[in-house]
Amino acid sequence: MKNIKYIAIIALGLVACEPELDNSIEDAGFYSSGEADFSKFVSVGNSLTAGYADGALYLEGQKYSYPNILADRFSHAGGGNFTQPLVNDNFGGLTLGGTQITDNRFVLSGDPLAPSILTGTPTTEVSNILAGPFNNVSAPSAKSFHLLSNSYGDVSGVALGTANPYFARFASSSSATMLGDAVAQDPTFFSLWIGNNDILSFATSGGLGVDQNGNLDPATYGNDDITDPMVFGSAYTTILDGLTANGAKGVVMNLPSVTSIPYFTTIPYNAIPMDAATAAGTNGSYAAYNGGLGTAVGMALIDAAEMAQRTINFTAGQNALVIEDESLTDLSALGLPSIRQATAADFIVLPTLPVIGTLADPANPASVIGVGVALNDSQVLTENEATMIANAQAAYNATISALASANNNVILVDVKSYMEELSMGGLSYDGGTITSEFATGGGFSLDGVHPTARGYAFIANFIINEINTEFNATIPLTNPGYYPTVYID
């Protein structure tokens, strides 16, 4: 019977006999961080860095923020712990003093599936200040100069609009700056992606704001304004100087074109189908306006080119939407509104989708929005407004590029080019291709502005490729095929 006891002991001892791989990735040094040191990685930015998607910041989105994906990859090469100021739930709405102040996230629901706001009571209370520090120092809607503002994280300013609810949740004090909270962690490696909102807020508002080109005092800016490039440059320099002061290496991302995102590309400028009879009828109702334009030319108020631009004409087939354009000559003295038909150079914003073609006044069949009633300033980013944005974007990117190339510790990731690829033909992975098609393309979440988790995974890979090349590292990529796109309720 003794033998049996020994056999039992041997058997149990052998439980520890595990298979071992030669040259395993778990062996130290399998992946190299090259010249970089990822032991303290800090990311700084706006919604794109926070993991914002589907119009909200929610737990699943934060899990797939590009810096969180990066940190997971860095962990193979000496990367340290990476913390984020996580929200409380997957609804994504914020409350302040118990009152909901931001919407829940969009999901697809219903039959047929359509984007709608997820119903549920959000539990992320802004005044519950989280104890930091957090490696991911990012706040949705932050602009470049906000990162230096010492009132941006003050909870008492959230209701007044002087502070950011996302940053206020985790600011180290009511007078902390985002840059200060990042630098205080003494990062060995950083990522910086800022400046998008300096043009994006203007764009998504349909150009309601003002192009502040020439105004060097950001304290006077409205939320929907375009930041002056000098103001941007100065803020960016301060931020980058702060992050690199201790010799940290890092990546900076340039700014993609805002008008190639689904928020602006989903609704075509010529969204109105008509038959010949309806077109003729509609033209009849614009006869007075068109005639008035001729009068204005006769009075030398406008030239023939502007008259041609403003003349409303519907034909059988697809027709351009009627839009307001504040850049047109003011003819209100003649009782003529500043309207014209859109062209391919104008962008109709996504929130207009449910109202186009509906009646502004249900009792008036002639009040079809986009036909009898012009789309207003907030519903259209006109060609003129898009040009202001493109000019500012080019100036910002020139600054980012120049500052990055002036510092050997900083590498530039050309996210702009990658996003162009996404909107031109798409980006391929082992299970297909993501495109910028709204809701179905897989690249953009249901807010039409922010990437999906899969989109963020691509961005993380672009950054890793650049780090591997420039810092001689061998960080493993992530496989976008494993990341979700849009969520179905």
Next chain:
Amino acid sequence: MKKLLSFVLFFLVGSTLYAGGYRVSIQGQKQLAMGHTGVAVISSAESVFFNPASISFLDGKMNFSLGVSGIIAETKYENKEFGNTNSTESGLATPFNFYATYKANDWLSFGLGVYTPYGSSVEWEKDWSGSHLVNDIDLKAIFVQPTIAVKISDKLSIGGGPIYVNGSVNFNKNLSRSLTDVNGNRTNVTVEQKGITAWGYTLGVMIKPIEKLNIGFNYRSKVIVKAENGDADFENVPGSLPNNLSDGNFDAELPLPAEVTMGLSYEFCDKFLFAFDYNFAQWSEYEALVVEFDNDAGVSTSPRNYKDAETFRFGLQYEATKKVTVRTGIYFDQSPVQDGYFAPETPRNDSVGYTAGLSFKVNDKLSIDASFLYLHFDEIDNSYDHYQESGQNVPFEGTYKSSVIAPGLGLSYKL
């Protein structure tokens, strides 16, 4: 005896986790110790499995064998491109066997065997990178084989019998690499059915052409295990998903392939016995795992494209003393899995089995049999290339390494 019993019980109640692949060659402690040879070995009631014809030649009116092994198996997976590492949960599987023979008269013998030649239990970490192929799988099959053998002459016997199979399956996988509910929980399906029955048969021939030399032949028929109206349980399905993925039923079938074994045994120097077996398993029968659901999940086809596989087994036995017999063996087991079809549900490549064991005669009737198996797998880079997303194949590739050990204990009793 009490201690022994509690030890056996310990193995029987352990978690039921089998080695990679679903053929488990542990059908007798004595024969396992000899490289699982036995088609031409006449030694104990274990012959009911190895060659039903040879029970005609057993000593004694009645013979019994009882055995159980504890399989400890683990597989490691790595993907260097994406830095993923995973391993299967290590656990204990307990294939068991019971055999009895009864010599009715000089030419007619009866036997009964209960054994578990097929089984697979692989449990990966939930939602691991191959979870779209398998999270966990547990296949079990118990074979019950009544046997009859007829001794035609002192040099020739034939035998055989029907095989009743009682099996169960439990298989969980995620529906895709990325589908989740609104909270990010992965959408998955579990198919389960217990008490699946099927029938097969076995036939054997034993020839003793000259003294000390035996030649054996055994054919085991294929058995198709069919799950019909099993339970399909879908979890974390988004409520507004246009496809109907409500819980329902499924049909599927799994072939347990036909197997031919031939071999010889030779006694030499009084105390030595050498045995050789050649197995041929018709695994090419297993073309695809087809699961038919009764909802919009429809028919899920996972190509397997197995090839026929051979195994070469060598065993040696030495009667060291009147009380102790020692055994050892080696076998070379070809995997039926082809390149590009290496699925993590059966992460099995070619292997070499090293075996050893001994019997201790307590008295003229009772002996205790111990066995030990170490199954060596080389590290392998392979992939499963036939999972599809939007109509295109998405390979799941990486490096695998498995290891299996199986200590076993048994009792033989002769009347």
